[in-house]
Amino acid sequence: MKILFAAAEASPIAKVGGMADVVGALPKVLRDRGHDVRIIMPYYGTLPDKLANKPQWIWKGNCMFQDFDIFETTLPGTDVPLYLLGHGSFIPSRIYYGEDEDWRFTLFANGVAEFAWNYWKPNVIHCHDWHTGMIPVWMVESPDISTVFTIHNLAYQGPWRWKLDRIAWVPWYTQGHNTMAAGIHHANIVNTVSPTYAQQICTAGYGESLDGLLSYRQPRGILNGIDYQKLDPATDKYLEKNFTADTxxxxxxxxxxxxxxxxxxxxxxxxxxxxxxxxxxxxxxxxxxxxxxxxxxxxxxxxxxxxxxxxxxxxxxxxxxxxxxxxxxxxxxxxxxxxxxxxxxxxxxxxxxxxxxxxxxxxxxxxxxxxxxxxxxxxxxxxxxxxxxxxxxxxxxxxxxxxxxxxxxxxxxxxxxxxxxxxxxxxxxxxxASQFSWERSADQYEDMYRSVTGIEAAA
The missing domain is CATH 3.40.50.2000 (Glycogen Phosphorylase B;)
Known part of the structure; x- marks a missing residue:
């Protein structure tokens, strides 16, 4: 399968929360399984010093009356292709916050849609949190591109519908009062990053006013993992003394x-x-x-x-x-x-x-x-x-x-x-001795991708 991860963060080059760990680890595991997995994220001003391979310009697009550029490199430490969406609004040395946050990430999501329509067409766009919430809305126009929407933190829901109407193309069929709600409503399938959280957000106590919609969509819960090779006390270079459970x-x-x-x-x-x-x-x-x-x-x-x-x-x-x-x-x-x-x-x-x-x-x-x-x-x-x-x-x-x-x-x-x-x-x-590797999680994500694309596993 051809899978495009669209996210605001990716470890180790841009990390604020757990989303970065998912986007930085899961594509590598899926790629090792034979899938053509690629990542697209904003080209933040802090990234050039963190990239081993200099990004190469490959394409120019236009959306929201703005020109943007796409650069290609690889995620450090992997062979996963990394696309960077370049625009002046992402140059400041920050990932989130700022008065233009809603506009910047709506531009990013719109740019990803244009990229998928005009440059590299995946079978699945895997969208992460509200920053990419409009992508499932726009992909309704392309039934041959499926969307998976992962909720990492329901508390942050993005701009309201009235604001979206002023800054981007919002199709007539759009459902949802903000970007998060739109992504949940229009994605082919919705998941969260743990089974218990998937159940909790369907209740009023944790649903952040979206519990009714989430109860209807019934998100799957797939537990995140960690990289057991990278995070190993027996080999960690940052430690004064390495150790194992036996030492x-x-x-x-x-x-x-x-x-x-x-x-x-x-x-x-x-x-x-x-x-x-x-x-x-x-x-x-x-x-x-x-x-x-x-x-x-x-x-x-x-x-x-x-x-x-x-x-x-x-x-x-x-x-x-x-x-x-x-x-x-x-x-x-x-x-x-x-x-x-x-x-x-x-x-x-x-x-x-x-x-x-x-x-x-x-x-x-x-x-x-x-x-x-x-x-x-x-x-x-x-x-x-x-x-x-x-x-x-x-x-x-x-x-x-x-x-x-x-x-x-x-x-x-x-x-x-x-x-x-x-x-x-x-x-x-x-x-x-606890085991929370990405291999088990990758099995469940593969099943989810196949369920929305209809692509069967190779015999």
Missing amino acids: LENRTINKLVLQEEIGLNASRSAFFVGMVSRLVEQKGIDLIIQVMDRFLSYTDAQFVILGTGERYYETQMWELASRYPGRVSAQILFNVSLAQRIYAGTDAFLMPSRFEPCGISQMIALRYGSVPIVRQTGGLVDTVFHHEPAKNKGTGYCFDRYEPLDMFTCLVRAWEGFRYPDAWRRLQQRAM
Whole structure:
């Protein structure tokens, strides 16, 4: 099959959230299976320094009274063709936000449609989130091009219909009051990035006003995976000491080095909790603000958080660090290598999300032996299973309600569990034995592509 991935992000060259990990990993796996898979994304001003092969100009198009250029290269570290849509609005060193965000991504989606109609015609366009929501609408004009629409985060839904009418061609048959709704309505098939999230968004509590439409479309839930070759503590170049599930004693060296690197008191025995996240309301930062002072006051725990986001949350994390020097570190930046060292050096990894479509961080934490402490929602339900010491089962600590007391209790239980080294080591080993590879997910995506195109598998 000929499959075109259209997305705003692709790891490792442009990453903000989990979408980038999907678009950066899944095409490679599908291509290894014999499919002609290609990616198209905006040509951001930050990309030239991140590309191993210089992009070559191949085509010029026009939409929304604007000329745009298409450049071709390959996704770094793969043989996957990468098309970059060049336009002046994408030159600034940002991916999202800005007053022109709606216009920029509508232009991108329109450019992808023109590209598919006039240059490279795929069997399937795999669209990701609202940024590509109008593509399924326009592809109604071409029944021989099927569309798959993946919801990574339903909370962001793009411009409303009245705004779309002013900036782009919106066909008379268009259904949906915003771009996300239009994509859900018109795509041949809709999916989300975990089975539990697929069920949750069909309810009023998680549906973001689209629960009725989603209940009608019945999205499939396909769990994301991680790259087990790239994310391997036995070979990770960013670590002070590599380790496996059988050599967890080497992991302690990473803990001590990380503590010194970020200005914490070096201690083997201190319960060290880490978090790598965008600092936004979705990620449960409100709970941390309410709980962490008390938790630190009654335990010997340490805490490090890495990420950027809303200024209020950044300030709150800085203030927490100032109140607990040597025990709390707020790293308000984006740093891939430091993130890897946090996964490999912390004893536990905190994800108290209000909602979580899938989550990649908890999978990486499991892989690196940092025991997840998570709220049971979305993809966290599908990937982290509650520790039951008496039965020697589970891979992490889980709490249900989005309440400060529930999170505090869960943190204390994990802190107490850490005081029993033999049982903790077994818990780490079960965590590291978890399997969330892309191969299983690729099987389900292949089935989905075949269901919308009618193309049968080769005998």
